[in-house]
Amino acid sequence: MAPKKTPSRREPRRIAVLTGGGDCPGLNAVIRAVVKTAENEHGWHVFGVRDGFEGFLVAADRGISRLDRRDIAGILPQGGTILGASNRCNLFAVERKGRVTDESWRVADTMARLRLDALITIGGEGTHKAAARLAATGVRVVGVPKTIDNDLGGTDVTFGFDTAVGVATEAVDRLHSTAASHHRVMCVEVMGRHAGWIALHAGLAGGADAILLPEIPYDPDRLATRIASRVRHGRRFSIVVVAEGAKRAGGAPVFRRGKGEDPILDRLGGVSLLVAKEIEERLAVSVRTTVLGHVQRGGSPSAADRVLASRFGVRAVRAVADGESGVMVALRGTDVTTVPIEEAVATLKTVDPAGELVRAARHLGITFGAADGSDDAHTAARRRHGAP
Numbered sequence: 257m258a259p260k261k262t263p264s265r266r267e268p269r270r271i272a273v274l275t276g277g278g279d280c281p282g283l284n285a286v287i288r289a290v291v292k293t294a295e296n297e298h299g300w301h302v303f304g305v306r307d308g309f310e311g312f313l314v315a316a317d318r319g320i321s322r323l324d325r326r327d328i329a330g331i332l333p334q335g336g337t338i339l340g341a342s343n344r345c346n347l348f349a350v351e352r353k354g355r356v357t358d359e360s361w362r363v364a365d366t367m368a369r370l371r372l373d374a375l376i377t378i379g380g381e382g383t384h385k386a387a388a389r390l391a392a393t394g395v396r397v398v399g400v401p402k403t404i405d406n407d408l409g410g411t412d413v414t415f416g417f418d419t420a421v422g423v424a425t426e427a428v429d430r431l432h433s434t435a436a437s438h439h440r441v442m443c444v445e446v447m448g449r450h451a452g453w454i455a456l457h458a459g460l461a462g463g464a465d466a467i468l469l470p471e472i473p474y475d476p477d478r479l480a481t482r483i484a485s486r487v488r489h490g491r492r493f494s495i496v497v498v499a500e501g502a503k504r505a506g507g508a509p510v511f512r513r514g515k516g517e518d519p520i521l522d523r524l525g526g527v528s529l530l531v532a533k534e535i536e537e538r539l540a541v542s543v544r545t546t547v548l549g550h551v552q553r554g555g556s557p558s559a560a561d562r563v564l565a566s567r568f569g570v571r572a573v574r575a576v577a578d579g580e581s582g583v584m585v586a587l588r589g590t591d592v593t594t595v596p597i598e599e600a601v602a603t604l605k606t607v608d609p610a611g612e613l614v615r616a617a618r619h620l621g622i623t624f625g626a627a628d629g630s631d632d633a634h635t636a637a638r639r640r641h642g643a644p
């Protein structure tokens with residue numbers, strides 16, 4: 257008779273996952289993929305850290321709890337994050353009773369106490385700057401890039417971006433019909449911080465007449481000239497997509513709060529109101545403004561974001577299994593791979609003002625109101641050929 261197998265006494269490996277920074281569609285899809293892959297493929301246990309890095313500051317480890325199959329049931333199409341997020345927490349400078357202290361040691365300390373041997377950080381620039389510093393202190397970290405802004409380096413695209421572009425494009429489509437009915441100029445302000453990806457893509461997808469980007473400082477006179485030319489050609493309405501970080505040549509971005517010195521507290525917003533005023537001062541047209549705000553971040557992720565987020569979650573667990581640390585999963589071409597986190601956060605990925613996307617937009621008659629005159633050749637060509 258074959259001897260009875262004795263059950264292994266080895267404890268399953270335990271890993272943690274958190275969602276840092278602002279939320280974004282697709283976070284739950286990553287969490288789901290992490291839990292499924294860890295459990296199904298490796299038999300590991302996954303623990304969720306509440307509210308980003310803040311979960312490490314909660315007394316008695318109450319910010320961290322086991323995530324199992326029941327917790328992830330049905331979350332794939334849900335927006336937001338079941339773990340909660342926070343873009344207010346800087347572990348390296350925590351303010352308590354007027355004193356600022358470095359409490360980053362709590363991560364390694366808590367992980368050792370809870371026998372968690374790796375941390376998957378799902379986040380954007382701020383989260384991954386912190387993740388890189390933690391990795392340098394010996395914490396085993398694998399990052400997953402999220403942000404609607406698509407401004408993280410190291411990866412061709414972040415999940416959340418496609419959904420945000422979809423929301424912004426639908427808004428542009430809707431504004432088109434009301435703009436046309438009332439012969440108005442519609443300025444629609446979209447998010448993106450200091451990168452114009454959402455504005456550029458939504459402007460292209462929605463057939464905008466002008467797109468104002470942080471990367472191409474604008475001249476209100478050139479913008480007004482474009483709108484006036486459309487009016488002369490019988491196009492009595494125009495759609496201007498304005499990135500929240502757009503700035504007038506020689507000017508500064510417009511902040512709703514602060515001046516941009518504090519990356520955690522200061523908030524961009526309101527530049528479209530300025531643009532509307534500048535147009536009204538130059539032309540006898542009626543202008544209306546829509547600031548899309550957080551609707552771009554909420555709601556169900558697009559199919560493309562669900563797929564990308566799921567692939568990222570699966571790849572992050574593989575990276576942990578392979579013993580990688582200090583890396584972030586990334587989409588390069590059609591492959592999901594890993595890159596050093598340091599590389600991802602070294603420079604903000606912004607729109608190339610001379611790149612193919614910008615050039616394509618100009619060929620389609622879109623102006624950037626470029627103060628440096630880089631739209632002018634296209635304006636002149638249109639004039640020569642009698643186009644609006």
Ligand code: F6P
Pocket residue numbers: 278343380403404405447448449500523524553
């Ligand atoms: O980084 C994502 C983002 O939505 C930016 O596009 C925007 O400027 C910022 O976050 C808004 O942050 P909050 O949610 O704190 O207002």
